[in-house]
Amino acid sequence: MAYLLKGVSILGAAPTDLHIVDGVVSDTPEEGAEVIDATGLVALPGLVDVHTHLREPGREDAETVETGSRAAALGGYTAVCAMANTSPVADTAGVVEQVWRLGREAGLVDVQPIGAVTVGLAGKQMAELGAMATSAANVRIFSDDGFCVADPKLMRRALEYVKAFDGVIAQHAEEPRLTEGAQMHEGEVSTRLGLTGWPAVAEEAIIARDVLLAEHVGSRLHVCHVSTAGSVEVLRQAKARGVRVTAEVTPHHLLLTDERAEGYDPVFKVNPPLRTRDDVEALRQALRDGVIDVVATDHAPHAVQDKECEWSYARPGMLGLETALSIVLSVYGPQWDLIADRMSTAPARIAGLTGHGGDLTKAGTPANLTLVDPSVQRVVDPAELASRSRNTPYAGMTLPGRIVATFLRGEATVLDGKAVK
Numbered sequence: 001m002a003y004l005l006k007g008v009s010i011l012g013a014a015p016t017d018l019h020i021v022d023g024v025v026s027d028t029p030e031e032g033a034e035v036i037d038a039t040g041l042v043a044l045p046g047l048v049d050v051h052t053h054l055r056e057p058g059r060e061d062a063e064t065v066e067t068g069s070r071a072a073a074l075g076g077y078t079a080v081c082a083m084a085n086t087s088p089v090a091d092t093a094g095v096v097e098q099v100w101r102l103g104r105e106a107g108l109v110d111v112q113p114i115g116a117v118t119v120g121l122a123g124k125q126m127a128e129l130g131a132m133a134t135s136a137a138n139v140r141i142f143s144d145d146g147f148c149v150a151d152p153k154l155m156r157r158a159l160e161y162v163k164a165f166d167g168v169i170a171q172h173a174e175e176p177r178l179t180e181g182a183q184m185h186e187g188e189v190s191t192r193l194g195l196t197g198w199p200a201v202a203e204e205a206i207i208a209r210d211v212l213l214a215e216h217v218g219s220r221l222h223v224c225h226v227s228t229a230g231s232v233e234v235l236r237q238a239k240a241r242g243v244r245v246t247a248e249v250t251p252h253h254l255l256l257t258d259e260r261a262e263g264y265d266p267v268f269k270v271n272p273p274l275r276t277r278d279d280v281e282a283l284r285q286a287l288r289d290g291v292i293d294v295v296a297t298d299h300a301p302h303a304v305q306d307k308e309c310e311w312s313y314a315r316p317g318m319l320g321l322e323t324a325l326s327i328v329l330s331v332y333g334p335q336w337d338l339i340a341d342r343m344s345t346a347p348a349r350i351a352g353l354t355g356h357g358g359d360l361t362k363a364g365t366p367a368n369l370t371l372v373d374p375s376v377q378r379v380v381d382p383a384e385l386a387s388r389s390r391n392t393p394y395a396g397m398t399l400p401g402r403i404v405a406t407f408l409r410g411e412a413t414v415l416d417g418k419a420v421k
């Protein structure tokens, strides 16, 4: 299938014609190509998410690889990295290969499995990182996300182990002894609501420790869902010293604050918790500066019974894939170069996903891209989401931008704002 995207603006530049032929960007038109009127639309390299929870195997009532892939494509993504906290945990070659195969069968985005760092995410014994790296799933990112690799000796060994194949340890930075019973950010609002708080220092202390370990070992560390101004300062200093550390921020931490907990609506319960306005400002600036490298969704679907209950019983986590670009647009406006780097090129580099995040002006670049209509304002309706879950914190909000089409290696996965399969 060949396409001609007529009058498209690549990253906000003057309108041009973009030819997609045989799965790549081409500078020569193809006879009989399907013409898409792309007037007013912006082409971005397909978005890449380094932090997605797809819930399969184990919690297919909340999401499957297929439903999550569809949500991703509709959000403009062409690749997602699937977190390891499934059931069974993705801590063996068998499980990561299963997730990888399910992703191929769904065929809507490239699903790159993340392997667990420790057996069963229990933080005691290192998982078979080498077996997962050499499996068909070709795992490069390892994470116990949902839990912190709290034992410093184990963290050091894992960093040493992955160095051999340029792997990366993605840390969920949470000192567990400081967050026992935590329900939200520790601060003025938690005091008023009478909820046990997760102090900012519980995140910052682990990041500080881990950048020192990564520096000592000379290995790659990635910090998941950075949420505090103090974490940003630790990362800024580490990067200035040349530590091989990268970091992500979620759309919700760029937009929402802990005041959302005031109605006790569990849709706003998430780990790490929503923080203060000052934290939000520091995160926004850090993403601009490049101290934080990427936006990652931490798309965390949960079944109704796990979310629509009393706050303290509700699971933490919120949906992200289908709203991420709109949230980032609402925060930064049409800064397309920034958006393309932080949501596509940089995450593709971190995950080692060659073929994603490429330059759409160059012939031969794999045609992984998405078309956005920035002029449209959409009202988020949970019932319309492709995810199997409904736990979006943005229900009823009016947000800028609509994904019109997404292409994976030149094949449309989304057309006219609808998934093709």
Ligand SMILES: NC(=O)N[C@@H](CC(=O)O)C(=O)O
Binding pocket: 053, 085, 145, 146, 147, 172, 269, 270, 271, 272, 298, 300, 301, 315, 316, 317, 318
């Ligand atoms: N982000 C969340 O609040 N939840 C994540 C795991 C996690 O990161 O805690 C989940 O898997 O639901």
